[in-house]
Amino acid sequence: MSPRVSKEHLKQRRADILEAARQVFIEHGYEHTTMKHVMEAADVSRGGLYQYFSNKEDLFEALLEEGLTEETEDSLEKVESYWSLLMQLLFGEDGSPDTEMDPLAPSKLEFFITGRNDERRRAYGEKRYEMGLRIYDDLIKRGQKSGEFSDRYDSELVARSIITFIDGLALDHAILPDEKVKLKEQSALFVDYLKMALDVSSS
Amino acid sequence: MSPRVSKEHLKQRRADILEAARQVFIEHGYEHTTMKHVMEAADVSRGGLYQYFSNKEDLFEALLEEGLTEETEDSLEKVESYWSLLMQLLFGEDGSPDTEMDPLAPSKLEFFITGRNDERRRAYGEKRYEMGLRIYDDLIKRGQKSGEFSDRYDSELVARSIITFIDGLALDHAILPDEKVKLKEQSALFVDYLKMALDVSSS
Amino acid sequence: MSPRVSKEHLKQRRADILEAARQVFIEHGYEHTTMKHVMEAADVSRGGLYQYFSNKEDLFEALLEEGLTEETEDSLEKVESYWSLLMQLLFGEDGSPDTEMDPLAPSKLEFFITGRNDERRRAYGEKRYEMGLRIYDDLIKRGQKSGEFSDRYDSELVARSIITFIDGLALDHAILPDEKVKLKEQSALFVDYLKMALDVSSS
Amino acid sequence: MSPRVSKEHLKQRRADILEAARQVFIEHGYEHTTMKHVMEAADVSRGGLYQYFSNKEDLFEALLEEGLTEETEDSLEKVESYWSLLMQLLFGEDGSPDTEMDPLAPSKLEFFITGRNDERRRAYGEKRYEMGLRIYDDLIKRGQKSGEFSDRYDSELVARSIITFIDGLALDHAILPDEKVKLKEQSALFVDYLKMALDVSSS
DNA sequence: CATGAATGAGAATTCATTCAT
DNA sequence: CATGAATGAATTCTCATTCAT
Incomplete structure (x- = not known):
């Protein structure tokens, strides 16, 4: 009944993916980055990636949001x-x-x-x-x-x-x-x- | 000896394609424009289009050059x-x-x-x-x-x-x-x- | 954790594609065989085929290698x-x-x-x-x-x-x-x- | 009524095209040679080329025939x-x-x-x-x-x-x-x- | 006869996304 | 939850051949 993995872990995983994605987007740009690039950089499976972010746009927007929260301090x-x-x-x-x-x-x-x-x-x-x-x-x-x-x-x-x-x-x-x-x-x-x-x- | 169409016509054709391409690029943007879009807008066949411009980049650069000549006057x-x-x-x-x-x-x-x-x-x-x-x-x-x-x-x-x-x-x-x-x-x-x-x- | 299909299955799939490809290559020859021919013969989707072999050359070379291993016995x-x-x-x-x-x-x-x-x-x-x-x-x-x-x-x-x-x-x-x-x-x-x-x- | 160009000329033209074609075929091979390659090497127009040879196969066979006649002497x-x-x-x-x-x-x-x-x-x-x-x-x-x-x-x-x-x-x-x-x-x-x-x- | 613009079928390849296990 | 095989729509580009002028 209790989740197999802790919420903390999930958060961390998500953060890791985001960080990897950031690097990939920096390197290839938005259009030329593929989900595969991200998968490999983050060492996540395809399905895993889609678990956290439902598509490329969603993934990138998560990065955008990240930037925002830092600034609004x-x-x-x-x-x-x-x-x-x-x-x-x-x-x-x-x-x-x-x-x-x-x-x-x-x-x-x-x-x-x-x-x-x-x-x-x-x-x-x-x-x-x-x-x-x-x-x-x-x-x-x-x-x-x-x-x-x-x-x-x-x-x-x-x-x-x-x-x-x-x-x-x-x-x-x-x-x-x-x-x-x-x-x-x-x-x-x-x-x-x-x-x-x-x-x-x-x- | 005489080509099928006059040189004028050729120039016109090219200009027409460019004009159509311009509209398409304006509408869809560079990345999201496909050669098919241009083909259809310019009413050229695939091969015809490629006769004038060897790829999307070439086509777009032709538009860029166009803009340039106007300004240098x-x-x-x-x-x-x-x-x-x-x-x-x-x-x-x-x-x-x-x-x-x-x-x-x-x-x-x-x-x-x-x-x-x-x-x-x-x-x-x-x-x-x-x-x-x-x-x-x-x-x-x-x-x-x-x-x-x-x-x-x-x-x-x-x-x-x-x-x-x-x-x-x-x-x-x-x-x-x-x-x-x-x-x-x-x-x-x-x-x-x-x-x-x-x-x-x-x- | 467990992949969708066993490793065995994967190997089999690859072998099946190769076998189908072999038949197609035998029938049409190298140049005139298209990836579509192979797709259809192997009953794989386009993407599926490219998952196993990155292009026609790669596919054919896999067949060539196959032949080799048999002989080195x-x-x-x-x-x-x-x-x-x-x-x-x-x-x-x-x-x-x-x-x-x-x-x-x-x-x-x-x-x-x-x-x-x-x-x-x-x-x-x-x-x-x-x-x-x-x-x-x-x-x-x-x-x-x-x-x-x-x-x-x-x-x-x-x-x-x-x-x-x-x-x-x-x-x-x-x-x-x-x-x-x-x-x-x-x-x-x-x-x-x-x-x-x-x-x-x-x- | 009389042909515009002499029969000799035609023969020569044909021979020139063949010679150019030979060089092109030698360089690129049969499959990878395109009619455009031949056109350019022979300095003939597309239509001109097709006037003498109705397709690539025909063109190549003419070269094959050439070789034959020499040997059967x-x-x-x-x-x-x-x-x-x-x-x-x-x-x-x-x-x-x-x-x-x-x-x-x-x-x-x-x-x-x-x-x-x-x-x-x-x-x-x-x-x-x-x-x-x-x-x-x-x-x-x-x-x-x-x-x-x-x-x-x-x-x-x-x-x-x-x-x-x-x-x-x-x-x-x-x-x-x-x-x-x-x-x-x-x-x-x-x-x-x-x-x-x-x-x-x-x- | 010659020209070369135009055609369009077809081939290769990519990639986001889904889904059975 | 995780996995990664499978899908297939989309896209680019090529080239033999035709045909109006």
Whole structure:
């Protein structure tokens, strides 16, 4: 009556498969990854894999969700500086524009671009966009309300621009060799721009 | 001695196939378009299609090349304003940010993203990036030399940022409904960004 | 844990497919046999067939290997007569020249002839030739050392001639109706010749 | 009313195509040669090619016929030595076993082997076999009648063996590298074989 | 006669997904 | 639950041959 394997074990197995899948998707991209690739990387049987994830899409979405939960951790109400919070959001903990890109990002782009005609996928992409948008929008709105940021520009528009810029960088980074994109320099330029748009003077 | 059809006809046929292919690629995207789709849309037989284009990649690249030749027409040496030239380059003839997106753009993104692990495709993408980069870089360099633009930022960096922004917009536009991306508003904001980077005061 | 079917079953399935394939290859020849032919003869699905053999070449080579293992059974060190051993090698158990030809032989010839420009296939053919050559060469060498055979001719040359003769017979047999080739009579003549070349007097 | 091009011209054109086709067949083999290969090598249009030869088979058979007419020229009645005549037949003018192989031979084998299930082709092959057989058989019969050759063996049987040997050599030569087949040595050995079978003592 | 565009049957191969054990 | 054999729809690409001009 009791399950043969512990719930813990199941969770672990699932996590292992996901981790293996991540590597495979990073290597081959979304479209060119086959379930067999995943099976082999995760050392699961075909049936086993389908036990945890009912198809390739489901599997990939699980990876997408994973990424999400990590990011939603910040719910700070009061911070000394919204600007530094924004920088952290953009470039990670240290807030300086030299962070690595998410290696799965190219596959994520693929997933949404190739699936843009699929209603379900489209809706999912939109939801994710909205979530990202909210985060930046909220932050900027608060900064504006607190007086730290100028409200010259609509907060949502700035938020959208941030995402557009990030997406553009991710795209170019996916396609071009590192030395072509100049991630760091472009990021620095974009930061200057944000400073201007939000009227932030400090470094 | 006389071929069955005139050279004109051949050219036309090829153009027709390309046009049909364009529609199909716009509708289904690069990955999900099959040669059969194209065959049917262009009303060509299998063999006929392969007579003109040896495979899907070749066919799509023909479409990519088409786009290229159209753009290279402008080689103005002396202009009254580099800024307005830049605006024209970005937003078309009238230079105002309300242009339509190239409907094939999403498929182009697909083409390069899904092919990022293919040496040939990668090289091709890089070449195209370089070509685009040169155009903007040249323009900005001239503007800087003429004193119209500030040289606070490296011209190439600004050029890269322009492409990044365009790519980001194209990407979001491919995935999200029109009303979400706010093309026009973001473009206007981006123009401000450029004004800041190039120290251009005029409207 | 337990697979759907026993290992035995799998082996059997593979053997069944091979057997069906053999019949199909015998009937249509190598080039004109399609995987569909095999599928239907073996009553396997397309995917099923490809599960066992990754392509036509692989499938055929499996048949070739099969034939090989059967022959390698003889490793007799001391025999009362190398001549009778040679006859057995040539004509099967009873050592008399009235054996049937391997019905797959024509397809084997096809396989190697049509593939003569393919590096892989060529190498494989050479390997097989060498293996056959070794067997006859060894036998003759021993016979010569033991004094049973004359060493007037180089053992390897005689061995090559044997293979040439066999190949010639196989070829003619593949192309001509049985009554034309006169397998038995030609074989008898060839035996006489070998007797002369090896100086063997007995019947 | 009079033909636009001279009959001579037509003949020449045909001969040119055949010569080009020969080279192509030598290079790719019968099965893997396409009409396009021939078109390009002969610099004929598709339609032009089909004007002269109604299909690939027809084209190849024309090449086969070509070879035939050249050889059938000798019909000497009285010769001083049937043995030397036989040697000439086997090894060309000088009658010594160091002749080159017909480079088209591998393709000829292919043609007949892959076509062995086609009634027409089979009949054609048989006819050719018979023709070859007759030549050798006649020669040997005469030699036997004249007393130069022993009639221990049936002349036809010996003739068949000659063809078998030639076919075997051609086959091995088609598949194996030159140094493996040892054409010359095997030929010399085969001459000994014939000497035995025909009881000819002289060199 | 010559041309070469067009045809379309057919071959190989891939892969997500199912399901009997 | 796990297994992995089996399925078969889909897709790409090839090539001999035809035929309108």
